[in-house]
Amino acid sequence: MENTQEVKVVSLPRIGEAAPEFKAVTTQGDINFPADYKGSWVILFSHPADFTPVCTSEFMTFATMEEQFAEANCKLVGLSVDGLYSHIAWLRTIKEKIEYKGMKNVEVKFPLIEDITMDVAKKYGMIQPGESNTKAVRAVFIIDPKGVIRTIIYYPLSLGRNFDELYRALIALQTADEFGVATPADWRPGDDVIISPAGSCGTAKDRMDGKEDGLDCKDWFFCTKKIDKEEVLKRVLKK
Ligand code: BEZ
Numbered sequence: 001m002e003n004t005q006e007v008k009v010v011s012l013p014r015i016g017e018a019a020p021e022f023k024a025v026t027t028q029g030d031i032n033f034p035a036d037y038k039g040s041w042v043i044l045f046s047h048p049a050d051f052t053p054v055c056t057s058e059f060m061t062f063a064t065m066e067e068q069f070a071e072a073n074c075k076l077v078g079l080s081v082d083g084l085y086s087h088i089a090w091l092r093t094i095k096e097k098i099e100y101k102g103m104k105n106v107e108v109k110f111p112l113i114e115d116i117t118m119d120v121a122k123k124y125g126m127i128q129p130g131e132s133n134t135k136a137v138r139a140v141f142i143i144d145p146k147g148v149i150r151t152i153i154y155y156p157l158s159l160g161r162n163f164d165e166l167y168r169a170l171i172a173l174q175t176a177d178e179f180g181v182a183t184p185a186d187w188r189p190g191d192d193v194i195i196s197p198a199g200s201c202g203t204a205k206d207r208m209d210g211k212e213d214g215l216d217c218k219d220w221f222f223c224t225k226k227i228d229k230e231e232v233l234k235r236v237l238k239k
Helices: 053-064 066-071 084-097 119-123 163-179 204-208 229-236
Strands: 022-026 029-033 041-046 074-080 112-114 138-143 149-155 193-195 215-219 222-225
Touching: 022 112, 022 119, 041 163, 053 066, 053 074, 053 084, 053 163, 066 074, 066 163, 084 112, 138 163, 149 163, 163 229
Parallel strands: 041 074, 074 112
Antiparallel strands: 022 029, 041 138, 138 149, 193 222, 215 222
């Protein structure tokens, strides 16, 4: 029997690839992405819809943390498939009326992209039909100063994001770049980092015999090293 089912192949952006380019209208004027953000880290994130409760809690949290992200050389850019006037009205309502978990009078100063055509959302794989054909899922793209996608996280409509984790991931990526290391489970500045076994200097035996300075090897493939929190803050956050 002939198979008449159409298989639609959707190409999604991937880690390690250049962030797809687009031009868009936002609540802070027009942007040319990622060109306008070269030299900065940027978190591009989508939300399902304006005037919805989970999204409102997320925007208030992100806006409250904007300065913290800026200190880590990271800009924020939001997107939903709503229009500009909806965005403006929603953000004004948040500032004027919403008080939540001690946050009030919250002004969202980062750009929120209007994407009524869904062109950008589709380019970034933010429309996931199993979840919704008409709303973007909660996507997060962490993009580095060269415009390369470094981390992608997708959440469904019902699940609000953990913004401490997004900040942790950003600082871990920056630490990995700055010190040439990897970061273990639940890493935070001040915790030991991981030294990659592949191609690093010294032999496995040297490592296990403690002949490589400052390494703590649990086995030949699993070595950690201490980097003080102050060192991370100085070199990554320039503090
Ligand atoms: C919300 O942000 O509350 C939401 C948005 C879309 C679907 C479900 C919840």
